Amino acid sequence: MPLTVAFMGTPHFAVPTLRALAEAGHRIAAVYTQPPRAAGRRGLELTPSPVEATARGLGLDVRTPLSLRREPDAIEGLRALGVDVGVVVAFGQILPQAALDAPRLGCLNGHASLLPRWRGAAPIQRAVEAGDACTGTMVMRMEAGLDTGPVAVTRETPIGRSETAGELHDRLALLTAEAMVEALALLEAGTLRFEDQAAIAGRTGREPLYAPKIEKNETRIDFAGDARLVAAKINAFSPFPGAWTEIDAGAGAERVKLLRAESATEEGAAGTVLDDALLVACGGGGAVRLLELQRAGGRAMRAADFLRGTSLKPGMRIGGGDAAL
Template sequence: MALSVIFMGTPDFSVPTLTALHAAGHALTCVYTQPPRPAGRGMAERPSPVQRTAQALGIPVRSPTRLRGQDEQQAFAALQADVAVVVAYGLLLPQPVLDAPRYGALNGHASLLPRWRGAAPIQRAIEAGDEQTGVMIMRMEAGLDTGPVGVTRTLPIQETDTAGMLHDALAQQTADAMVEALALLEQGDLAFETQSQIAARTGREPVYARKIDKSEARLDFTASGRSVARRINAFSPFPGAWAEVGPDVDRLKFLRAEPAQGSGAPGTLLDDRLTIACGEGAVRILELQRQGGRPLPAQDFLRGQPLRPGTRLS
């Protein structure tokens, strides 16, 4: 028997889960999403990816600016849902909202909890050099990403994986894991493990994945080549790690990189393959972008703008 589901999500990351639950035959009684935001050159209000998808599927949509008012909470409870499914919604859920559905609220989170609670788990996992990431379906509590976990999927992080690449893979993993979680919930077989139990079993300690700030995006080549490559990959596509080059101070945004062998003054271009010396070792740029240009593989970029060995970047 299908469950009655309220879906709560906003960005592209949430869409695969919404469509997967619809395809699985669950009764999606309502979709909650962030209100339309001004976007584009004309700054016209643009509905969220989740709202556009829900409307295409014929699902009613609500977009309150907050859920703390009694009227909003009563309207939510009146839906009499079996469960709320939350994937990157963007609003805090007060306790009356968490308590309203019969089975509470399940959240799809893109990290291996308790590591990387918070706003930017994908980026921080890459930046820290984690060997794997994944998604967890947890029962929501009042605390930030602290609830017990019911379903886990893991994904290895390759050396040149970017946040954008992992975003897309984890979005689909979240959809698959949530469909599994609801199937287990229907059968009465969805069992949970506390995050303290997970920490004791795996050795993973709680770490907060703070939001990415644009001020972090300027590269410091005095760091090791491995850490520079990780930062480039973690900040791709947004906000994009960058450095300046040449007498005209051309800003280059680096979108994909790998550690490399080499030595020299930090920030010095070592060869014609975009290998840049770092404080320890070097970094090789695999994809980059000029201001106002489009992303290009390094070899294509160099055909249009050769950079000579010895060029300094800062």
């Protein structure tokens, strides 16, 4: 028989899983998501989360507690649903033990990394930033610890040389949905098996790493670093929050977002433009090819289009100045 599910998720990343569970025939008793947030130019409009908008479109019961940890009535409401399992994908709240225990079979979480590597808030960006060759998504049984539970289903995917975190995000969202549907099918059949993360670490050599959220003071690009890591950082922070540098082509310093790059072997003084197609030398060896950029208030554009409006020539330097974040 199909399972009765309480779904918990908030951003676009969680939407494919919600849709996939509904299409698989599971009964979604309620959807928990973060409350609507202020939006609009004056912050006067309340905008529902992507998960809330999707759930209402599917005719599902939507609940938006500010904090399950601080609202005993919300926990009682979850218990009263009598669900078989809780499914959590990027909910945005740490669940108290009472919430984890409310579903008959516990809670499963879809997490976008190859655990135990990249536990925490920004696993997709940190995997790209570190230059990982591959990443993936895992369905794990939730415990009180942060992303420490045993794993049941895994999907792996390579990370392209100039792939951005945004592109990887969209692919992993679909893989997470696929993995969760498989996990619930196995749970229905009574054949869902888990592997402890310590055993995974011993088998694969993946040591636990924490993936903290991206801070603004990380986003400025320093061309003094190793080219491979500079390119990886640019791709990791694209499209949001966006890595940036300063370019002065004779009309004053201009802050520009760097949205895509790849590393190269050419060398030169850090920050020096090496050719007429935005190859920039890095101090740690090698260079980065800037492939996509965005001016303040403008649209993202390829390097060739960017250069049509900029007198940036070989031998010039970029990355100087102390513009405020």
